[in-house]
Amino acid sequence: MKATVHGEGMRTQLVTIHDVARAAGVSPATVSRVFNGGKVTPARALSVQEAAAALGFAPNRVARSLRKQRSSVIALIIPDIENPFFTSLARGVEDAAQRTSLSVVLCNSDEDTDKERRYLEVALGEQMAGVIVAAASQDQTDLGPLTDRRVPVVAVDRRPRDAEVDAVRVDNHHGGEVATRHLLQAGYHRIACITGPEGASTSEERLAGHRAALRAAQGGAAAADNTYVRHADFRVDGGRAAMRELLALPEPPDAVFVANNLMTIGVLDALRETGRTPPDVGVLSFGDVPWASLVRPSLTAVELPSYELGRTAADLLLQRMDGSVSPVQTVVLRTKLQVRESTAGPAQT
Amino acid sequence: MKATVHGEGMRTQLVTIHDVARAAGVSPATVSRVFNGGKVTPARALSVQEAAAALGFAPNRVARSLRKQRSSVIALIIPDIENPFFTSLARGVEDAAQRTSLSVVLCNSDEDTDKERRYLEVALGEQMAGVIVAAASQDQTDLGPLTDRRVPVVAVDRRPRDAEVDAVRVDNHHGGEVATRHLLQAGYHRIACITGPEGASTSEERLAGHRAALRAAQGGAAAADNTYVRHADFRVDGGRAAMRELLALPEPPDAVFVANNLMTIGVLDALRETGRTPPDVGVLSFGDVPWASLVRPSLTAVELPSYELGRTAADLLLQRMDGSVSPVQTVVLRTKLQVRESTAGPAQT
DNA sequence: CCTGCCGGTGAAAAGGATTTCACACTGGTA
DNA sequence: TACCAGTGTGAAATCCTTTTCACCGGCAGG
Numbered sequence: 043m044k045a046t047v048h049g050e051g052m053r054t055q056l057v058t059i060h061d062v063a064r065a066a067g068v069s070p071a072t073v074s075r076v077f078n079g080g081k082v083t084p085a086r087a088l089s090v091q092e093a094a095a096a097l098g099f100a101p102n103r104v105a106r107s108l109r110k111q112r113s114s115v116i117a118l119i120i121p122d123i124e125n126p127f128f129t130s131l132a133r134g135v136e137d138a139a140q141r142t143s144l145s146v147v148l149c150n151s152d153e154d155t156d157k158e159r160r161y162l163e164v165a166l167g168e169q170m171a172g173v174i175v176a177a178a179s180q181d182q183t184d185l186g187p188l189t190d191r192r193v194p195v196v197a198v199d200r201r202p203r204d205a206e207v208d209a210v211r212v213d214n215h216h217g218g219e220v221a222t223r224h225l226l227q228a229g230y231h232r233i234a235c236i237t238g239p240e241g242a243s244t245s246e247e248r249l250a251g252h253r254a255a256l257r258a259a260q261g262g263a264a265a266a267d268n269t270y271v272r273h274a275d276f277r278v279d280g281g282r283a284a285m286r287e288l289l290a291l292p293e294p295p296d297a298v299f300v301a302n303n304l305m306t307i308g309v310l311d312a313l314r315e316t317g318r319t320p321p322d323v324g325v326l327s328f329g330d331v332p333w334a335s336l337v338r339p340s341l342t343a344v345e346l347p348s349y350e351l352g353r354t355a356a357d358l359l360l361q362r363m364d365g366s367v368s369p370v371q372t373v374v375l376r377t378k379l380q381v382r383e384s385t386a387g388p389a390q391t
Numbered sequence: 392m393k394a395t396v397h398g399e400g401m402r403t404q405l406v407t408i409h410d411v412a413r414a415a416g417v418s419p420a421t422v423s424r425v426f427n428g429g430k431v432t433p434a435r436a437l438s439v440q441e442a443a444a445a446l447g448f449a450p451n452r453v454a455r456s457l458r459k460q461r462s463s464v465i466a467l468i469i470p471d472i473e474n475p476f477f478t479s480l481a482r483g484v485e486d487a488a489q490r491t492s493l494s495v496v497l498c499n500s501d502e503d504t505d506k507e508r509r510y511l512e513v514a515l516g517e518q519m520a521g522v523i524v525a526a527a528s529q530d531q532t533d534l535g536p537l538t539d540r541r542v543p544v545v546a547v548d549r550r551p552r553d554a555e556v557d558a559v560r561v562d563n564h565h566g567g568e569v570a571t572r573h574l575l576q577a578g579y580h581r582i583a584c585i586t587g588p589e590g591a592s593t594s595e596e597r598l599a600g601h602r603a604a605l606r607a608a609q610g611g612a613a614a615a616d617n618t619y620v621r622h623a624d625f626r627v628d629g630g631r632a633a634m635r636e637l638l639a640l641p642e643p644p645d646a647v648f649v650a651n652n653l654m655t656i657g658v659l660d661a662l663r664e665t666g667r668t669p670p671d672v673g674v675l676s677f678g679d680v681p682w683a684s685l686v687r688p689s690l691t692a693v694e695l696p697s698y699e700l701g702r703t704a705a706d707l708l709l710q711r712m713d714g715s716v717s718p719v720q721t722v723v724l725r726t727k728l729q730v731r732e733s734t735a736g737p738a739q740t
Numbered sequence: 741c742c743t744g745c746c747g748g749t750g751a752a753a754a755g756g757a758t759t760t761c762a763c764a765c766t767g768g769t770a
Numbered sequence: 771t772a773c774c775a776g777t778g779t780g781a782a783a784t785c786c787t788t789t790t791c792a793c794c795g796g797c798a799g800g
Contacts, residue, residue: 069780103516105756108453147496167452418750454786
C-alpha cells in the first residue's frame with residue numbers, strides 16, 4: 043500500500059484538474075463542478091471521482107483562492123502564545139471552526155505591534171477568509187486594510203480603538219470590582235492593585251473596577267490614592283518587580299489584586315522571597331493561574347471564560363462569513379469568582 | 392492621516408501591479424522586477440515605488456504563490472498547544488524565522504491524526520515553503536505527499552517512522568536513565584515509571600532509559616518487572632489516574648519517574664489526594680513543570696531544551712529551503728537534570 | 741564601419757482553479 | 771409540427787503575479 047503510494051508519489055508534478063478531466067473524458071469545468079456541488083449527471087460524477095482517486099488528485103488551494111478571492115483558512119492572532127489564557131482561547135476558536143471546512147492558523151504577535159502588522163498583512167495578502175485578533179495595542183493595531191477589503195474581523199479580549207468590528211470581551215470592570223470587594227470582605231484593608239500597561243483597555247477597566255470597590259467601602263479618597271497602584275507589563279517578571287516595590291513600601295499592602303495570571307506568578311514569587319504566602323498577604327488574580335491546583339496554598343481568582351471567548355468570537359466570525367449584515371456587535375462575557383478556602387482572610391486582623 | 396487612509400481605503404477593489412504600472416508609466420513586468428530585485432533603471436524604480444506607495448499597493452501573495460509554486464509562510468504543526476513545552480518550542484521556531492522574510496503559522500493537531508492530516512493537506516495545498524512537525528503519531532503521520540513534492544520538512548521532538556526527513560529531538564534514553572539514577576542515588580528503592588502511550592518513540596525511549604538505570608542498580612529482574620510501569624496519555628488526567636493506580640498497589644512505589652510535564656501535574660494532584668508530597672514520595676518529571684517555582688515543595692526535573700529544539704528545527708528547515716542537498720540529518724540535543732533541594736531523598740529510609 | 745554582446749524593457753505565457761456564457765439536447769406543451 | 775423551458779456541458783475568460791523570450795539600444799572590439 044505504502045509502496046504503491048510512494049511509487050505514484052515520485053511524480054513531483056502536481057495532478058491538476060485538467061489531468062482528471064482528461065482521464066475521465068470530461069471538461070475541467072465538469073470536474074470542478076463535481077467537487078463544488080454543481081449539477082452533474084451521476085454517471086459522469088462517478089467517473090470523475092474515480093479518476094480523481096486513481097490519480098491522487100488534490101485541488102490546488104492557491105489557485106482556488108486566487109480565483110475565488112478568498113481562501114479557506116482563518117487566522118487567529120494572539121499576543122502571547124505562552125499565556126495559557128490565550129491558548130485556551132485558541133482551543134475555543136478551533137473547536138468552533140472544527141464544524142466547518144475552515145482551518146485555523148495561529149499567529150503569535152508577541153505583544154509586538156510590528157510583528158502583528160506583518161501578520162495582518164499576511165492575512166490580507168493570503169486572502170484569508172477571516173481574522174480573529176486579540177490586539178497587541180489599542181491605537182497602533184490597524185484593522186482598516188482588512189475591513190476595507192470586507193474581510194470579516196472579530197476583536198477578542200481587547201478592542202482596538204475605533205475599529206468598526208465585532209468584538210467579544212469580558213466584563214473587566216465588574217471582574218475587578220468583585221475581586222477587590224472579595225478581598226475587602228475577607229478583612230483586608232490596604233489593598234494594592236498591579237495592573238497592566240497604561241493605555242490597554244483591559245488594564246484600565248480592571249483598575250477602574252478595583253477603584254469602584256474601594257470607593258464603595260472606603261470612600262473616594264482611598265480610591266483616588268495611587269500609593270498602592272502599579273502598572274506592569276502583563277508578564278511574570280513585571281509582576282514580580284511590581285510586588286517587590288509594593289513590599290518595600292513603609293507600610294506595605296496587606297493584599298493585592300493582580301490584573302493578570304502571569305503577573306500573579308511573579309507576585310507569588312516575590313512574596314516567597316520575603317517568606318510570606320497567602321493568606322498572610324491576600325492575593326487575588328484576574329485570570330486563573332495555570333495548574334492552580336499545584337499552588338499551595340491555592341489562591342482565589344477571577345475566572346475568565348477564555349475558551350468561551352474564543353468560541354464566541356469564532357461563532358461571530360462565521361456569522362459574518364455567512365453574509366450577516368447586522369450592525370456591528372459586542373458580546374460581553376461575565377467573569378466568575380473562583381473562591382478557594384485559603385484566602386478566607388488575613389492571618390490576624 | 393487616518394482620514395486619508397480611510398478615504399482611499401473605501402475602495403474595496405484590490406490595487407494590482409497593473410494599476411501601479413499604469414500610474415508609473417511602465418509595464419507590469421518592470422513593477423514586478425522592482426519588488427523582486429530585478430534589474431531596473433534607478434529612475435524608473437523610484438517612480439514605481441512612488442506610484443506603489445501612493446496607491447497603497449500590496450502584492451497579492453496568492454497570485455505570487457500560484458506563479459512561484461511556493462508561498463512565503465512555513466507551518467509549525469504541534470500536538471498540544473496547551474503544553475508549555477510546545478509553546479516554548481514554537482517561540483524558538485518563530486525567533487529563528489524572524490530573521491528571514493518568512494512568516495510562521497501554528498497549527499494545533501491536538502494529538503489527533505485526522506486533524507493533523509488535514510493540516511498537512513493545508514500545508515501542501517497552500518504550497519507552504521516548509522513544514523516543521525511534531526508528529527501526533529509514529530505510524531499514521533504521512534509526510535510522503537510533502538516530501539514527494541519536495542517541500543522541505545523537519546520532524547521535531549517526535550520522529551515519524553520511516554520518513555526521510557531531517558529531525559531534531561532530545562536524547563530521551565539518556566534523560567530517562569539520568570532521571571531514574573538520580574532517584575536511586577537519593578535513596579529511593581521502589582521506583583515507578585509513568586510513561587506516554589505505547590508506540591510513541593518518546594514514551595518508549597524514556598522508559599528504556601528508566602529500565603537501563605534500574606538494571607544497572609538492581610539487576611535485570613527488577614528492570615524487566617512491569618509492576619511499577621504505567622502507560623498514560625501525556626495529559627494531566629492520564630497522569631493522575633496512573634498515579635492513583637500505583638498508590639493503590641499493595642506495596643506502592645516510593646518514587647516515580649514521570650515521562651512528561653503535564654502528567655506530573657496529575658501525579659502531584661493524586662499524591663495530594665492521599666496527603667503525601669515530595670520528597671515523602673520522590674517525583675522526577677521529564678520536562679519541566681510550568682512555573683515550577685510555584686510548586687511547593689519544588690521538584691526535580693529533566694529540563695528539556697524546548698526553545699532550542701524549535702530554533703534548531705527552523706535552522707535546519709531554512710538550510711533546506713536554501714537548497715541544501717546534504718543527506719538527511721538528525722540532531723540530538725541533550726537534556727539537563729534540574730536538581731532542586733526538596734527531592735534530596737525519602738523522608739525515612 | 742560592422743559585428744557581437746549585454747543590460748533593460750515590454751508583450752505574452754504560465755500557473756490551476758472557478759465561473760460565465762453560449763450551446764446542444766431533452767421533454768413537455770400549444 | 772413548432773416552440774419553450776430547463777438542464778447539463780465545454781470553451782474561454784478570469785483571478786494577479788512571475789518569468790520567459792524577443793527586441794532594441796548602446797557600447798566595445800575587431
